Amino acid sequence: MTILDDILHVKRIEVKQLLLDKQIVSCETIVQRPSLFSALKESARLEVIAEMKRASPSKGTIAGETDPVAQAKVYEKAGVACISVLTDETFFKGSMTDLEAVAKVVKTPLLCKDFIIHEVQIDRAQQAGASVILLIVAALDDEKLLRLYRYAASIGLEVLVEVHDVNELERALVIDAKIIGVNNRNLRTFEVDLARTEEVAKHFPFHEDRIFISESGIRNSADAERVAATGAAAVLVGETLMRSNDAASAIQSLQIMKVGELS
Numbered sequence: 001m002t003i004l005d006d007i008l009h010v011k012r013i014e015v016k017q018l019l020l021d022k023q024i025v026s027c028e029t030i031v032q033r034p035s036l037f038s039a040l041k042e043s044a045r046l047e048v049i050a051e052m053k054r055a056s057p058s059k060g061t062i063a064g065e066t067d068p069v070a071q072a073k074v075y076e077k078a079g080v081a082c083i084s085v086l087t088d089e090t091f092f093k094g095s096m097t098d099l100e101a102v103a104k105v106v107k108t109p110l111l112c113k114d115f116i117i118h119e120v121q122i123d124r125a126q127q128a129g130a131s132v133i134l135l136i137v138a139a140l141d142d143e144k145l146l147r148l149y150r151y152a153a154s155i156g157l158e159v160l161v162e163v164h165d166v167n168e169l170e171r172a173l174v175i176d177a178k179i180i181g182v183n184n185r186n187l188r189t190f191e192v193d194l195a196r197t198e199e200v201a202k203h204f205p206f207h208e209d210r211i212f213i214s215e216s217g218i219r220n221s222a223d224a225e226r227v228a229a230t231g232a233a234a235v236l237v238g239e240t241l242m243r244s245n246d247a248a249s250a251i252q253s254l255q256i257m258k259v260g261e262l263s
């Protein structure tokens with residue numbers, strides 16, 4: 001059993017509850033936000049996807065009392081490409097209320113960071129104001145991955161498809177995922193290793209119209225430079241920004257020029 005198995009067990013219970021909740025209805029894009037894909041494609045610098053993360057299975061409480069609205073405003077002012085809000089309550093102490101509150105105050109692309117296994121969660125994310133959802137390849141079989149990806153796209157959402165290794169990258173490419181993130185965290189040991197990004201990057205079809213992102217364990221500009229060298233368009237950063245006394249400066253130190261863009 002991995003932490004992912006434990007999380008998915010809770011998600012199955014949550015989905016049953018959501019399906020009973022008649023308030024959740026599919027709705028065409030409620031909030032118009034800029035495209036994450038376009039923002040990352042057009043940028044000359046390594047972009048930051050900044051995460052609102054109160055706690056995690058690997059670290060326990062990180063910043064439990066943080067005001068998500070204040071944090072999101074700092075992120076947006078610092079020019080992040082996207083704000084990610086962890087909405088899982090049981091393992092990350094996040095909530096849909098956090099996402100709804102953030103959605104009201106920012107205009108940037110907004111990622112609902114959760115463990116999605118059913119369409120009703122996608123509807124809920126959109127209803128809360130998200131413009132991007134996460135699909136974790138390790139959590140889904142091929143049929144469900146494709147079905148959820150197509151469903152999200154059909155209601156106007158962008159999808160960050162998360163992989164951990166080259167096999168999962170191949171599965172993401174089979175569904176023609178356009179935005180693919182490598183999570184550097186081993187879900188069995190919680191160890192983070194940026195070599196995961198480097199390994200997957202060797203097999204990533206950069207010549208195609210796709211975006212490559214590195215997620216987890218990014219702490220400083222040296223880490224940013226290391227993953228930027230692989231061809232990553234963005235880093236997804238949670239803990240480092242949540243623990244920082246000056247998140248804006250921390251973000252700035254990660255927004256480095258991409259290799260080949262320096263003149």
Ligand SMILES: O=C(O)c1ccccc1NCC(=O)[C@H](O)[C@H](O)COP(=O)(O)O
Pocket residue numbers: 003004051053056057058059183185187190215216217218236237238239240
């Ligand atoms: O963060 C964890 O402990 C964790 C454990 C199990 C599954 C997922 C987990 N994290 C979710 C994330 O993807 C990260 O919050 C995100 O990539 C940011 O990571 P970091 O910058 O290392 O906080």
